[in-house]
Amino acid sequence: MPELPEVETVVRGLRGPLIGRTVRAMWYGWPGIIHSPDPAHFAARIAGQTFRAVDRRAKYIVAALDDDLLVIHLRMTGRLYVTPRDAVHDADRWLYFRLDLDNGQQLRFSDARKFGKVYLTDSLARIAPNLGPEPLADDFTAANLAALLAGRRRAIKALLLEQSFIAGVGNIYADEALFLSGVRPTRKAGKLTRAECEALAANIRKVLQRSIDTGGSSISDWINPDGQDGGYQDERMVYARTGQPCKVCGTPIKRITVGQRGTHYCPKCQS
DNA sequence: ACCGGAGCCTGTTAGC
DNA sequence: TGCTAACAGGCTCCGG
Numbered sequence: 001m002p003e004l005p006e007v008e009t010v011v012r013g014l015r016g017p018l019i020g021r022t023v024r025a026m027w028y029g030w031p032g033i034i035h036s037p038d039p040a041h042f043a044a045r046i047a048g049q050t051f052r053a054v055d056r057r058a059k060y061i062v063a064a065l066d067d068d069l070l071v072i073h074l075r076m077t078g079r080l081y082v083t084p085r086d087a088v089h090d091a092d093r094w095l096y097f098r099l100d101l102d103n104g105q106q107l108r109f110s111d112a113r114k115f116g117k118v119y120l121t122d123s124l125a126r127i128a129p130n131l132g133p134e135p136l137a138d139d140f141t142a143a144n145l146a147a148l149l150a151g152r153r154r155a156i157k158a159l160l161l162e163q164s165f166i167a168g169v170g171n172i173y174a175d176e177a178l179f180l181s182g183v184r185p186t187r188k189a190g191k192l193t194r195a196e197c198e199a200l201a202a203n204i205r206k207v208l209q210r211s212i213d214t215g216g217s218s219i220s221d222w223i224n225p226d227g228q229d230g231g232y233q234d235e236r237m238v239y240a241r242t243g244q245p246c247k248v249c250g251t252p253i254k255r256i257t258v259g260q261r262g263t264h265y266c267p268k269c270q271s
Numbered sequence: 272a273c274c275g276g277a278g279c280c281t282g283t284t285a286g287c
Numbered sequence: 288t289g290c291t292a293a294c295a296g297g298c299t300c301c302g303g
Binding site (some may be wrong): 032055076077094111112113115152153154158258260 | 273274282286
Binding site (some may be wrong): 260 | 298
């Protein structure tokens with residue numbers, strides 16, 4: 001599923017095809033995909049606007065148009081791709097939103113689970129008012145992480161998934177970062193030692209950056225805009241490796257539920 | 272303020 | 288082999 005690295009990969013792939021292109025028309029095949037404004041206003045407002053920039057904040061794709069921001073969240077199974085108008089793709093089976101561009105291309109948004117959302121707004125803060133720091137930004141440090149964790153009694157894994165806590169970390173990279181840091185997902189967040197905070201901050205950055213460098217994970221329904229698989233799935237230490245031997249010590253990887261999420265860890269390497 | 276649980280969805284997988 | 292039920296999960300909302 002798309003997390004920060006996958007969204008970043010999508011954003012980088014969309015800049016070339018989108019920037020400078022003008023929207024001719026909007027189409028949708030499922031009203032739930034359009035969060036706001038209502039579809040009629042959305043269509044009327046976006047027509048004629050030109051893409052000026054495509055960026056990412058947390059797991060949101062934020063495309064700047066002349067007068068508005070087109071914001072897209074892929075959630076679980078969303079796919080976003082630019083394609084010639086008459087081309088057919090496998091993912092079109094779940095196509096629920098589309099923009100016609102001025103060069104005969106289309107921006108298509110496909111989403112098998114219908115969890116994804118599209119917004120047209122003047123401010124991302126209006127949509128997501130409580131996003132935490134970007135883990136790959138310079139101001140994300142171990143000291144900041146320790147301060148965020150202080151006094152919190154929830155399991156560290158649950159807190160890592162909280163977007164108001166750290167923006168962009170999802171289930172895969174939370175499990176991977178905790179493994180690399182030797183910390184059990186069930187540990188009370190406020191009980192982590194300073195050394196563990198240091199390790200965790202560094203490893204969150206490490207797994208996210210490494211995944212971006214390899215083009216994103218290919219777990220589940222993820223594909224990047226070119227249709228190429230990402231490379232990070234081969235580097236997973238624990239996620240979706242239940243029962244398989246730990247790559248460090250050979251102990252079978254355990255799967256539990258933490259904060260309503262499947263959670264994977266090595267009972268020997270993580271304490 | 273904090274925390275846990277239900278609900279949104281449907282393709283895939285486990286179980287009979 | 289063929290059917291059904293359980294499962295997956297990012298995020299929002301709601302209640303304690």
